[in-house]
Amino acid sequence: MINDYGIHMQIYKALRARFGHRRWWPAETPFEVLTGAVLTQNTSWNNVETAISGLRRAGCMTPAAMAAMPQGEFQELIRPAGYYRQKAARLKRIAGWVEAKCGDDVDMCALAAVDTGVLREDLLGLKGIGPETADSILLYALKRPVFVVDAYTARVLGRHGLISPQSGYHEIQAECEANLPHDVDIFSDYHAQLVELGKRYCKRTEPRCNDCPLQPVLGTAEID
DNA sequence: TGCCAGGCCGGGT
């Protein structure tokens, strides 16, 4: 059977045929995924890349180096990513937490032993890590089968009537996880595909998806 | 040139 997993698997196949396999998350190490996940909060990835390059050049893309860096100097390094005073304080504390758990290990191997649910709660307990950031770290850095919901996901699925307009993070996540195989590669690539679709066809400033590649899958019953 | 980008926190209802 092809359609065992329902509508989301069909959408995924259509998007993948259209866009090809996406390479996500763009990062050299798991610790860099974590760093990027915090820096990209309500911020364009282009700005985050500038900040990440600076951190790499400064030798600051490791838990111990980041935790030890003077606050003012660290602020200047991440300034291009915006909200730099907030993010500097939070990210340095998060780096300290990682160092306490893993030492100066950019692969954060020690976290591999921790149960996903426990790890998620630990991450959510850190100031500066909310649901999306926690799940991005779990999926893209630590390879746990957790579906990530972001602004693109909610907008794309909402405009196609696949979720109710008032559904929150966990409802959207549950809807996707219930209709896909719990597989890290599927979750990763599907999320990346939805972002690509959003960027190209489902911009926030436009009232609806134009020329949407999903129409063959969804039929004509488009909802706003 | 104002609006937006791969959210989260804290205080208020």
Add this chain to the structure above:
DNA sequence: ACCCGGCATGGC
């Protein structure tokens, strides 16, 4: 349990 203002830079 929601709702809101604040946080800040760079691109279009």
